[in-house]
Amino acid sequence: MKAVIIGLGTVGRALLREVQERGHELKSKYGLNLKVVGVADSKTAVYNEEGLNIAEILKMKERGILNDHPNRASLTELIKGGTDVLVELTPTNLKDGMPAVRYIREALSAGKHVITANKGPLAVEMPALMELAEYNGVHFLFSGAVGGGTPFIRFVSRCLLGERVIRIRGIINGTTNYILTRMEEGLSFEKALKEAQKLGYAEADPSADVDGWDSAAKLVILSNVAFQSGVTLRDVEVEGIRDIGLENVSDALRNGETYKLIAYSDGESHLVKPQRISLKSPLNVKGALNALQVEAEISGKQTLVGKGAGGRETAAAVIRDLVELKVRLAGDGRCL
Amino acid sequence: MKAVIIGLGTVGRALLREVQERGHELKSKYGLNLKVVGVADSKTAVYNEEGLNIAEILKMKERGILNDHPNRASLTELIKGGTDVLVELTPTNLKDGMPAVRYIREALSAGKHVITANKGPLAVEMPALMELAEYNGVHFLFSGAVGGGTPFIRFVSRCLLGERVIRIRGIINGTTNYILTRMEEGLSFEKALKEAQKLGYAEADPSADVDGWDSAAKLVILSNVAFQSGVTLRDVEVEGIRDIGLENVSDALRNGETYKLIAYSDGESHLVKPQRISLKSPLNVKGALNALQVEAEISGKQTLVGKGAGGRETAAAVIRDLVELKVRLAGDGRCL
Numbered sequence: 001m002k003a004v005i006i007g008l009g010t011v012g013r014a015l016l017r018e019v020q021e022r023g024h025e026l027k028s029k030y031g032l033n034l035k036v037v038g039v040a041d042s043k044t045a046v047y048n049e050e051g052l053n054i055a056e057i058l059k060m061k062e063r064g065i066l067n068d069h070p071n072r073a074s075l076t077e078l079i080k081g082g083t084d085v086l087v088e089l090t091p092t093n094l095k096d097g098m099p100a101v102r103y104i105r106e107a108l109s110a111g112k113h114v115i116t117a118n119k120g121p122l123a124v125e126m127p128a129l130m131e132l133a134e135y136n137g138v139h140f141l142f143s144g145a146v147g148g149g150t151p152f153i154r155f156v157s158r159c160l161l162g163e164r165v166i167r168i169r170g171i172i173n174g175t176t177n178y179i180l181t182r183m184e185e186g187l188s189f190e191k192a193l194k195e196a197q198k199l200g201y202a203e204a205d206p207s208a209d210v211d212g213w214d215s216a217a218k219l220v221i222l223s224n225v226a227f228q229s230g231v232t233l234r235d236v237e238v239e240g241i242r243d244i245g246l247e248n249v250s251d252a253l254r255n256g257e258t259y260k261l262i263a264y265s266d267g268e269s270h271l272v273k274p275q276r277i278s279l280k281s282p283l284n285v286k287g288a289l290n291a292l293q294v295e296a297e298i299s300g301k302q303t304l305v306g307k308g309a310g311g312r313e314t315a316a317a318v319i320r321d322l323v324e325l326k327v328r329l330a331g332d333g334r335c336l
Numbered sequence: 337m338k339a340v341i342i343g344l345g346t347v348g349r350a351l352l353r354e355v356q357e358r359g360h361e362l363k364s365k366y367g368l369n370l371k372v373v374g375v376a377d378s379k380t381a382v383y384n385e386e387g388l389n390i391a392e393i394l395k396m397k398e399r400g401i402l403n404d405h406p407n408r409a410s411l412t413e414l415i416k417g418g419t420d421v422l423v424e425l426t427p428t429n430l431k432d433g434m435p436a437v438r439y440i441r442e443a444l445s446a447g448k449h450v451i452t453a454n455k456g457p458l459a460v461e462m463p464a465l466m467e468l469a470e471y472n473g474v475h476f477l478f479s480g481a482v483g484g485g486t487p488f489i490r491f492v493s494r495c496l497l498g499e500r501v502i503r504i505r506g507i508i509n510g511t512t513n514y515i516l517t518r519m520e521e522g523l524s525f526e527k528a529l530k531e532a533q534k535l536g537y538a539e540a541d542p543s544a545d546v547d548g549w550d551s552a553a554k555l556v557i558l559s560n561v562a563f564q565s566g567v568t569l570r571d572v573e574v575e576g577i578r579d580i581g582l583e584n585v586s587d588a589l590r591n592g593e594t595y596k597l598i599a600y601s602d603g604e605s606h607l608v609k610p611q612r613i614s615l616k617s618p619l620n621v622k623g624a625l626n627a628l629q630v631e632a633e634i635s636g637k638q639t640l641v642g643k644g645a646g647g648r649e650t651a652a653a654v655i656r657d658l659v660e661l662k663v664r665l666a667g668d669g670r671c672l
Contacts, residue, residue: 019632030498149635151495158494159487162366162659163652282625282641286616298354298652299485302642305618306635316499316634323498 001326004038004047004078006103007089010115010311011144011318012039015087015229018315020054026319032326038078041066042090047073049082073223077104080110085325087318088116093215094233097124108132108140117144117314117323123217127230137329146172146218149305149313150306152292152322156226162296165226167266172218174308175202175209176241181286183249189242201288211240212261212272219263219270222292227267235305239273242299252276258284337662340374340383340414342439343425347453347480347654348375351423354651356390362655368662374414377402378426383409385418415439416446421661423450423654430569433460439583444468444476451657453480461552463566473604477657480638482508482554486642487647487656488628492562500633501562502664508554510511510644511538511545512577512597517622519585520594523577534588540580547576548597548608554600555606563603575609587659588612594620602604 005012019026019034025033038047039057046052049247052071057238079086090100096276100121107114109132116122117258122131122145133140146152150174156165178201182192193210194201208214216236223229241261252259252321257276264271279281282303285291290308295301307313340496341348355362355370371410374383375393380402382388388407396402415422422443434456443450445468457465458481469476482488488508492501504619507513514537518528529546532538544550552572559565577597588595595610596619600607613619618639621627626644631637643649 005462026498079480106594149632150638151635154495154497155640157493159490160656161490162362162656269541280622282618282621282627285618296652298483299487299649300643300646301641302486304491304638304640306638316632318497322500 001032001085001278001322002035002037002083003087003322004040004081004083004089005036005084005089006040006075006078007091007118008039009089011314012089012164013058013061014193014315015255015327016058017087018312018319026323030323030326030332032323034322035147038073038081039066040075040078043067044069045073045075045078046071047077047081065093075103076106079112082270083112085113085115085322087320088114088118088121090118092118092120093124094208094217095118097121097126101125104129104133108136110137111136111138113139113140113248113325115318115325117318118227119145119217119221122221123233125232126220126224127232130224135334139325141324142221143321144314144317146221147290147292148307149307149316150290150304150310151317152222152290152304153291155187155227156222156294157306160294160296160299163299166295166297167264168222168226168292168294169262169264170283170290170292170303171260171285172222172292173209173215173261173264173307174290175206177285177290178288179247180241180244180259181262183244183246186213186246188246188316189244210242213239215261215263215272219265219272220223223267223270226294227265229265229267229270231270235270237271237273241274244274256280260284337368337658338371338373338418338420339423340376341372341417341423341425342376342414343378343454344424345427347560347650348374348425349394349397350651351425351654352390352394354655356394359522362659366659367666368659370658373419374409374417374471375402376411376414379403380405380406381409381411381414381418383413392668393558397530399472411600412442415443415448419448419515421449423453423660424450424454424457425654426454428454429455430459430544431455433457437465438460440465441468444472444474447472447474449475451654451661453478453479453654455481455553455557461558461568461570462560463487465567466560475661476590477660478657479657480650480653482557483626483628483644484643485652486640486644487653488558488626488640489561490656491628491640492558492630493621495628496635499635502631503635503661504562504601504628504630505594505600506619506628507621508558508599508626508628508637508644509545509551510595510626512551513543513600513621513626514624515546516580516585516595516597519580519582519622520589524582524584525580546578548574551597551599551608555608557603558604559603562630563601565601565603565606567667569604569608573607573609580610589662592616596620602671
């Protein structure tokens, strides 16, 4: 399978390293013979139909530039060339999803399968992109867009086969969970936020996390998967954690409860806001963990807890999609 | 798809009700056109190649007997007759897995697919049964044998595609978790056990639960799925919760820990025994909940929490397997 990777940030480079180290295993175990024929960072695209030398690409990226590579090409050559699948890993943009939306549209329209770990394009126009993929008869997978390596999407779409999901609710942003956990331990919002920034959980501009937009973007994706609700970011009611305050956190604790930034969807209503939950709830997970509770019609409430982020973890989710794509294309009725 | 159901206890009857109520939905949504051609309880087998009247069967069972049914048959006719799949739901027997092992062997050997929610035959000879299914080119599914409606097996086998599971550990018996939760709240083991019996969590003879054998049986199944370890019950080191004592439970609490009956497997070692875990661990779930932590090579620790039992919930797991069987047999590369 020929792949091009656009975006060589933390996840893109982790993916290249995994492919380099585990290529043989992926081939022997799943029949996935992956050949990376193109890569692009924000400045340079490189393409070679025979397959690129991954070690060389990684070494060039360590020095900061792909500029010296002999096989420079245009992004259009990468996307519309001889590749089977576009792996889209550019930075997240929750405003208009660009440039990822454009790359994904171009690839799907050119009959290429697409894998992304980028919630931006999905938050902004997931229903349209799904339709475009279906129209062109190609697969569009995005395991890594929610929860890093924790398979929240796959859990919702696969594990509860045969019964209806009634509602989903959970903590799908690790930064705010870390801050709220530290506030439980007595730190002010400001101090907890600074600590989260120091630990690399929060960005210099923390608004996407603390104001709830990162959660909302992931909720859009989960809601579309669970309910085929056809929603985008504008359908979500969003409130962040800035105004909770230490007094409320303490008051909750005295009552056996704790504040969490909860994302909720039942297919009709979609909201992200701080809520009190019982200290005994399986959703009461600590630190930067994520937790999603799926309520199924018959088998009831099921909660999946895991790390919600990480470059290598997200790369593992992309590999999961590559293996799944391989299995789907084999079309031999074998389901993994 | 023609099915026979052997075993009309809580799960079997719940399954018949689900098929009756949701038959239309299963057909329209998944293309699963289920026809129940045979049923059997511990005394009587009934068979009709044209399909049985489910309402009539349920009504007869309410009165306690199938004896009056006009279409009485032998179990062999049910198993080797015109059915596509045997749904095996007889009572659990952890000693030798009988009579379930015999029914399953007969069906697999006759080229029938088998679905079971019975951990007995799997605990006793899962590797041999898997081999027999493969040899005969038929499917053998058992979602409902672990965790009631919570898809622990499916999570382990499907959700972490593309990476290696390193170890699994968790609470896979609700009765002991309920007892330990109540002991945390100050009750003695004996009182907590009585309460669990009153609530219907524990049997009159509680030894399968409190001595760890129920957990061990489920661990065998999960370990075989996660690691293809080829184990049976005799490979598991088992210790129950009778000897923990209130003092130890209190001591653990003072140190920010709690006792849980933990089942563990890394593919080499397989054990069930009481262990102290942190109160902050995602495995610290209360009451009769189950929780399984799967540690994957790259994406790390992931914990799935849910109810571990229930007739209707387990019936939902059997339906999940029926839908999966339908999808596999369609063999059109569509994976659900």
